[in-house]
Amino acid sequence: MANKRKLGLFSAVIMGLGGAIGFEIFVLLNYAYFDLAGPSMISALLFCGIINLVTMLSYSELSAALPEVGGEYTYTKVAFGGIISFMAGCLRWLASVFVGALAAVVFVDQLGVLFSVFAPSIQDLVLANVSVLIIGLVVILIVLAIRGAKEATTLIVAAFLAIFIIFLFTSIGYTLTPQNIVPEVSPNSLIVFFATTAYIFPMFVGMRALVAGAPQIKNPGKNVPRALMITTILLTVVYFGVAYVAVGVVPFDMLRTAGDPPLLNLAASIIMGPVGAILFALAGIIASVSSVGTAMSVQSSILGGMSRDGYLPNVLQKIHKRFGTRYVAIIASSLFVIFFGTSGAVEFLVYAASFGSLLVFALVNLSLIQLRRKMPRLDRPFKAPLYPLTPLAGIVMSVLLLTFPVILRDVNAESALFSSLGMVAIVLVTYYLRMVKREIDFNRLRVAVGGICFGAGITLIVLTPIIAPLSLFSIMILVGLVSIIAGMLNIVASARKID
Secondary structure: OOOOOOEOHHHHHHHHHHHHOOOHHHHHHHHHHHHHHHHHHHHHHHHHHHHHHHHHHHHHHHHHHOOOOOOHHHHHHHHOOHHHHHHHHHHHHHHHHHHHHHHHHHHHHHHHHHHHHHOHHHHHHHHHOHHHHHHHHHHHHHHHHHOOOOOOHHHHHHHHHHHHHHHHHHHHHOOOOOOOOOOOOOHHHHHHHHHHHHHHOHHHHHHHHHHHOHHHEOOHHHHHHHHHHHHHHHHHHHHHHHHHHHHHHOOOOOOOOOOOOOHHHHHHHHHHHHHHHHHHHHHHHHHHHHHHHHHHHHHHHHHHHHHHOOOOOHHHHOOOOOOOOOHHHHHHHHHHHHHHHOOOOHHHHHHHHHHHHHHHHHHHHHHHHHHHHHOOOOOOOOOOOOOOHHHHHHHHHHHHHHHHHHHOOOHHHHHHHHHHHHHHHHHHHHHHHHHHHHOOOHHHHHHHHHHHHHHHHHHHHHHHHHHOOHHHHHHHHHHHHHHHHHHHHHHHHHHOOOO
16 A cells, blocks of 8 residues: 655654644743752753753654654564553553643643733633633544544644744843853752753653654655754754743742743743733643644544554544544543543643653663664664664663652652552553453463553552551552562563463
8 A cells, every 4th residue: 555655854844843842831841940940940951852862863763664653652562562562552642641631731721821911800710610621622622633623733833933933032132131050060959950851851752743744754764864853953942042031031039929820921921011921822822722632633543553453442443434533532532631631730740741751762762772683684764873872871861850850759740650650550450451361371371460460569559658548558568569579470480481
């Protein structure tokens, strides 16, 4: 079957920018600046760009060698198969759910900022009905997604770049307050720096949309790697410029209240007046709506692919007779977006989205290393330079960013970590329950039972601090550990006997 490759390099770059430039910049800079690192969050932003660039080298090689639908799921499936590819697909889906939920929350926040300019009474009404507005937004987007509505990515990207450029040019006539953007060299400062990097990292991960669109790009062996590099550099430069101006305009020690607008909106209102406040609020609203819609599309695609491969129920593949969309998968994913979105926990959602994305980044780098070993003769139009240093650096950085927010004892990071681990455990149980259903062979059955024990043990340990009375705390932790050890022993002992 002929592949419809009709997009050139320019369209590929627009695709990457369209996936990355969105609502995140309107919300992530706020907490990173006022509650975490202060002005040094700009250095953390640059560091995010470097980490993203390193991992994009791995994405470039894999997407050029395997320019197929599925992205990360396809890479891990070819490299490892089985549980690893299933885990990558689920983590990618979970990260997309959290991003969609966060975008829905930001939509309501930006709506409140917009009305605060000329109708404060309506702003109060908006803030009093956050859950209702989130549910309404998602329901409307469900209908549009099922009907197969498409978004005008090129126009959105052009509008955002124009707004950011106007903001930067307007700031030239404004006297910026000099800021020390370099973090102090001390153990605590470095921990905060890495925690901040993990927090603002989701500002970059959306450019993976370019990888998902590789089957539509002409000459993917050259155009996909080039587009990934160009997109990463452009994003880093634009984000740095906008963040630097915002930090130079808004004092770090400014007294903030719950009703204050986010950092970027506040900076725009100071530099550009009411026009700037309205312009950036509208941009935030458009970006949020677009991101929720994109997240829902990505989620349904992932669920449909995993259902096709037999990992999830077949019902998720059902296609609407009239519109040709996976309506069951769209509705199922949207329910999770509503559930997490109505929680309103912005920082938790950010860390949860970052957790899933960083684990996927680590798996992609591992897949590159595995495929170099497993398929040395695979046609690779692009090869990651400095191999194996680049994929190893990507793995190490991903792990560091996962751990430092917890070392900082950020309660949002801890909650996101435990929740994500709990979901990973559920994923493991789901996978091995499927194996029990499909496999009759004794050794495979033993692996399946071991996997279920392993996942159940993680789930028990994660839930114990929440549900267990003090008298049973130690016992439940012990049972969870025994279950994990027993599961690992069963998997290792039996998997060796399976061809």
